[in-house]
Amino acid sequence: MGTSTQARPTAHDAFGSPVGVNNFSIIAATVNGSGSQTANNAIARALFKMGIPTTGKNLFPSNIQGLPTWYIIRISREGYIGRRENAEVLIAMNRATADEDISKVPSGGVVIYPTEWKLSESRDDVTYYALPVQQLAKASGASAKMLSYVANMAYVGALVTLLGIDINEIDAALMHHFGGKRKAVDLNMGVVKAAAEYCQQNITKRDPFKVERMNATAGKVLIDGNSAGGLGTCFGGFTFAAWYPITPSTSLVDALTDYAKELRVEPDGTHTYAIVQAEDEIAAIGMITGAGWAGARAMTSTSGPGISLMTEYAGLAYFTEIPVVIWDIMRMGPSTGLPTRVSQGDVLMVYFLGHGDTKQIVLLPSNMQECFACGWQSFDLAERLQTPVFVLSDLDLGMNTWMSDPLEYPDTPMDRGKVLSAAQLDAAKGFNRYEDVDGDGIGYRTVPGTESKYAAYFTRGSGHNKYAQYTERADEWEANLDRLHRKHEYARTIVPKPVIDEVAGATVGIIAYGSTDQSMPEARKFLADRGVKTSYMRIRALPTTAEIHDFIQRYPRLYVVENNYDGQMRKILQMEVPERAKDLVQISKCDGLPLSSEWIATSILKKESK
Amino acid sequence: MAVQEPPIKVNRLGLTRDDYKGRASTLCKGCGHDSISQRIISVAYDLNLDPTHLIKVSGIGCSSKTPAYFINQSHGFNGLHGRMPSMATGAVLANRTLTALGVSGDGDAMSIGLGQFIHMVRRNVPMVFIVENNGVYGLTKGQFSATADLDQELKYAGRNELPPIDVCHEALVADCGFIGRSFAGDPRQVEALLKAALSHRGTAILDIISPCVTFNDHDDSTKSYAYGKAHEQIISDFGFVAPQEEITVDYDPGTTADVTMHDGSHVRLRKLDEKHDPRNRDAAMRVLEEAHIKQEFITGLIYINEERPALTEIERLPATPLAFLPPEKTRPSREALAKVMQEL
Ligand SMILES: Cc1ncc(C[n+]2csc(CCOP(=O)(O)OP(=O)(O)O)c2C)c(N)n1
Ligand code: SF4
Numbered sequence: 035m036g037t038s039t040q041a042r043p044t045a046h047d048a049f050g051s052p053v054g055v056n057n058f059s060i061i062a063a064t065v066n067g068s069g070s071q072t073a074n075n076a077i078a079r080a081l082f083k084m085g086i087p088t089t090g091k092n093l094f095p096s097n098i099q100g101l102p103t104w105y106i107i108r109i110s111r112e113g114y115i116g117r118r119e120n121a122e123v124l125i126a127m128n129r130a131t132a133d134e135d136i137s138k139v140p141s142g143g144v145v146i147y148p149t150e151w152k153l154s155e156s157r158d159d160v161t162y163y164a165l166p167v168q169q170l171a172k173a174s175g176a177s178a179k180m181l182s183y184v185a186n187m188a189y190v191g192a193l194v195t196l197l198g199i200d201i202n203e204i205d206a207a208l209m210h211h212f213g214g215k216r217k218a219v220d221l222n223m224g225v226v227k228a229a230a231e232y233c234q235q236n237i238t239k240r241d242p243f244k245v246e247r248m249n250a251t252a253g254k255v256l257i258d259g260n261s262a263g264g265l266g267t268c269f270g271g272f273t274f275a276a277w278y279p280i281t282p283s284t285s286l287v288d289a290l291t292d293y294a295k296e297l298r299v300e301p302d303g304t305h306t307y308a309i310v311q312a313e314d315e316i317a318a319i320g321m322i323t324g325a326g327w328a329g330a331r332a333m334t335s336t337s338g339p340g341i342s343l344m345t346e347y348a349g350l351a352y353f354t355e356i357p358v359v360i361w362d363i364m365r366m367g368p369s370t371g372l373p374t375r376v377s378q379g380d381v382l383m384v385y386f387l388g389h390g391d392t393k394q395i396v397l398l399p400s401n402m403q404e405c406f407a408c409g410w411q412s413f414d415l416a417e418r419l420q421t422p423v424f425v426l427s428d429l430d431l432g433m434n435t436w437m438s439d440p441l442e443y444p445d446t447p448m449d450r451g452k453v454l455s456a457a458q459l460d461a462a463k464g465f466n467r468y469e470d471v472d473g474d475g476i477g478y479r480t481v482p483g484t485e486s487k488y489a490a491y492f493t494r495g496s497g498h499n500k501y502a503q504y505t506e507r508a509d510e511w512e513a514n515l516d517r518l519h520r521k522h523e524y525a526r527t528i529v530p531k532p533v534i535d536e537v538a539g540a541t542v543g544i545i546a547y548g549s550t551d552q553s554m555p556e557a558r559k560f561l562a563d564r565g566v567k568t569s570y571m572r573i574r575a576l577p578t579t580a581e582i583h584d585f586i587q588r589y590p591r592l593y594v595v596e597n598n599y600d601g602q603m604r605k606i607l608q609m610e611v612p613e614r615a616k617d618l619v620q621i622s623k624c625d626g627l628p629l630s631s632e633w634i635a636t637s638i639l640k641k642e643s644k
Numbered sequence: 645m646a647v648q649e650p651p652i653k654v655n656r657l658g659l660t661r662d663d664y665k666g667r668a669s670t671l672c673k674g675c676g677h678d679s680i681s682q683r684i685i686s687v688a689y690d691l692n693l694d695p696t697h698l699i700k701v702s703g704i705g706c707s708s709k710t711p712a713y714f715i716n717q718s719h720g721f722n723g724l725h726g727r728m729p730s731m732a733t734g735a736v737l738a739n740r741t742l743t744a745l746g747v748s749g750d751g752d753a754m755s756i757g758l759g760q761f762i763h764m765v766r767r768n769v770p771m772v773f774i775v776e777n778n779g780v781y782g783l784t785k786g787q788f789s790a791t792a793d794l795d796q797e798l799k800y801a802g803r804n805e806l807p808p809i810d811v812c813h814e815a816l817v818a819d820c821g822f823i824g825r826s827f828a829g830d831p832r833q834v835e836a837l838l839k840a841a842l843s844h845r846g847t848a849i850l851d852i853i854s855p856c857v858t859f860n861d862h863d864d865s866t867k868s869y870a871y872g873k874a875h876e877q878i879i880s881d882f883g884f885v886a887p888q889e890e891i892t893v894d895y896d897p898g899t900t901a902d903v904t905m906h907d908g909s910h911v912r913l914r915k916l917d918e919k920h921d922p923r924n925r926d927a928a929m930r931v932l933e934e935a936h937i938k939q940e941f942i943t944g945l946i947y948i949n950e951e952r953p954a955l956t957e958i959e960r961l962p963a964t965p966l967a968f969l970p971p972e973k974t975r976p977s978r979e980a981l982a983k984v985m986q987e988l
């Protein structure tokens with residue numbers, strides 16, 4: 035490979051950091067179903083193993099084969115993981131979108147494309163590299179069936195040479211991907227090597243983008259939120275799961291199924307759990323409600339359309355006080371919406387899911403450790419509070435690859451809540467299912483199969499008094515609602531508290547939750563560099579805790595940042611803290627993409643400079 | 645001289661028939677559903693059912709209210725309209741030692757709940773599922789249900805211009821292994837079917853015509869007491885032999901046969917030469933089809949087959965119910981997590 039002859043002046047990212055060594059993004063534009071995911075994962079994993087902070091985001095269509103898909107790898111020596119608006123290095127492998135893809139490359143960027151396209155290199159502010167993709171793929175000797183898959187390896191090889199990725203790390207990443215199957219790895223590595231050599235011999239590097247080994251990922255892991263959530267569920271002692279397939283939630287149950295087979299099978303071959311693929315989401319939540327009622331740790335996972343179908347059962351479980359866990363991996367609605375794009379659009383719906391005065395418990399993980407923790411904490415909360423617990427993750431958290439500190443083993447023993455044993459029942463000669471004995475609004479329950487003649491009670495969605503008897507009496511109905519309200523107030527004191535980063539002298543408070551958190555460190559630095567000091571509160575659960583109220587009271591101006599159109603969390607906070615409603619400012623966007631650090635920072639800056 | 649109290653009769657568990665009672669019914673006087681509740685109480689007493697291992701589950705409707713009116717010492721769950729099968733599925737998987745007794749209505753099971761009904765049967769969820777079939781929606785005051793007869797007229801609902809869905813037919817098509825039809829006005833047959841159904845391995849469907857005295861008990865209604873009494877045609881004669889009972893050979897070869905149930909009890913089929921053989925699926929299909937065409941009211945055991953394993957047998961469940969597994973069994977170790985982290 036020749037030396038750089040006409041290197042362009044160093045460019046800077048939106049935050050003023052020079053782009054180039056270990057600070058830029060790669061975007062691979064491919065066709066869905068062409069197998070590019072293997073290539074993209076290999077690149078991301080190799081970079082990560084080189085010690086460089088790396089995140090991967092897949093922007094994919096709702097389609098099995100043929101529609102365009104983009105994979106963005108962010109490389110950040112500073113360790114930022116949020117989405118950036120620009121990607122400097124374009125791998126253009128989809129002719130259909132190439133013109134638009136190329137037009138989006140920032141000045142000073144790079145375009146790698148197949149020689150076979152005979153592209154007219156019309157922009158003079160970017161560097162073009164042509165790669166004989168088809169020729170390299172054919173030379174590998176791959177079967178006709180495998181040809182389009184291994185063709186993707188050509189751009190992996192190109193990046194090895196052009197960016198300086200360690201080829202041994204690519205090999206290791208492919209070994210990981212193919213589960214150690216050397217033959218499959220060799221077929222792919224053949225193309226990687228050929229492409230790398232081709233670039234060395236035929237391409238003169240003329241751009242500033244390079245990677246260099248660092249030591250910033252030691253001890254960290256790469257994982258997606260659905261795998262973390264499935265694993266957390268497994269360690270949470272789930273004993274029953276029912277589900278119906280829907281993107282982007284399916285991979286959570288897939289991960290759960292795989293981990294359970296690995297971790298939850300007894301020596302005699304029996305399973306300490308059951309997983310049922312239901313006929314629809316109504317049946318899925320029906321099954322977990324029956325299982326939760328009968329004493330199992332029961333969960334389901336779905337996305338917005340499934341939540342809609344689950345509404346009636348969610349209300350029943352709330353009112354009959356049955357512990358169940360429901361994951362909602364949020365995607366873009368309304369309706370089928372953009373099924374493979376992210377949004378935080380289910381917050382309002384889920385918090386109030388059910389008819390009548392229903393208020394649900396909602397957990398809001400922001401990162402991989404929290405996706406894992408929600409897997410087990412959700413069960414403890416559901417059984418303690420005897421109520422459904424919703425975990426609101428989203429497509430970005432759930433399906434994209436995140437760099438994370440290792441997931442942490444549960445730090446508290448399982449809390450199975452207030453369940454009476456046969457001995458307790460025989461000693462007390464009975465119990466009142468919906469009586470508030472302890473002042474926390476939570477009664478004692480029993481499960482079927484408890485061998486005491488005092489164990490049984492009757493569960494019904496219709497009016498019931500504290501003895502679990504049918505009633506239509508006004509006073510008994512109200513007393514029950516009052517108790518449910520007390521329970522909700524008690525829930526405020528035990529749900530995860532917000533994470534607050536208070537900055538001395540700040541007059542601006544930023545509030546965010548879920549996947550939006552990833553862009554906050556960078557956005558806040560951008561603001562701080564421009565003289566806007568910000569404190570930050572990340573909400574981790576609903577109902578709101580006292581800490582949330584205090585934070586809102588402390589700051590004159592509050593920006594609620596979220597990935598939906600209506601500013602749904604802001605609306606909830608306005609209801610919760612009505613006296614500050616006017617000062618809670620909506621910073622929301624809903625275009626199917628994770629909020630970028632630039633957009634958040636500039637949106638707040640604009641308001642602040644008014 | 646003190647008067648000798650008559651001894652209180654108890655069953656093998658030491659429980660009286662009264663111990664199997666529920667709260668006072670709030671249904672209309674004479675409602676067929678109440679008489680079915682009485683049959684359940686008797687059968688549970690006779691079979692020495694342990695109430696602590698029985699669950700009563702239902703959907704929504706007059707029929708679905710009845711689990712509150714029998715066996716107080718069992719847990720009951722009066723759930724959502726049409727969605728009881730899924731709830732029952734979760735419950736029996738959570739605790740495989742439970743016997744599930746489901747009560748549904750024709751609206752609950754054949755309209756809003758037809759999907760869950762079919763999938764329950766397809767999964768072979770171990771439970772007895774009773775459809776208390778009155779041809780109307782009782783609780784919402786007399787609309788036609790999907791089991792109402794073609795051209796039937798009701799004062800409030802008018803004329804029904806659509807053909808009925810047949811509960812037994814639906815069950816048979818979905819591969820149900822125990823299908824019986826009966827009539828609330830035939831207590832002996834209801835009890836015999838219930839006993840056998842409770843011994844079935846998987847889902848047992850009992851379609852019991854249960855007159856709604858308020859909205860659909862006119863003499864010309866096929867779901868009325870009068871019609872049932874006048875037209876019931878019993879197509880199979882059978883008896884139930886509990887596991888502990890001795891089987892005595894008292895039949896003519898060729899006319900009687902025993903089906904061994906999963907729990908060791910027997911269903912003794914009699915007079916096979918004269919009538920329907922419930923072990924024959926094609927015959928069952930034919931009998932139902934003919935009855936449908938001729939609008940005949942056939943009752944009895946329609947189909948029995950103990951071969952298909954229940955859902956709880958397929959799921960590789962441990963002996964201890966999932967609900968009662970201790971944390972040591974359900975939370976993998978710290979080392980297990982460390983190993984997973986290493987592999988990432
Ligand atoms: C989702 C829903 N839709 C409608 C209703 C109103 N509803 C209550 S009972 C019933 C029909 C019950 O008919 P059936 O199952 O035949 O029971 P029956 O009262 O005749 O015994 C309906 C439509 C409801 N409870 N829930
Ligand atoms: S309305 Fe009909 S079904 Fe309902 S309780 Fe009265 S008689 Fe029975």
Ligand SMILES: [Mg+2]
Binds near residue numbers: 705776777778781
């Ligand atoms: Mg009815």
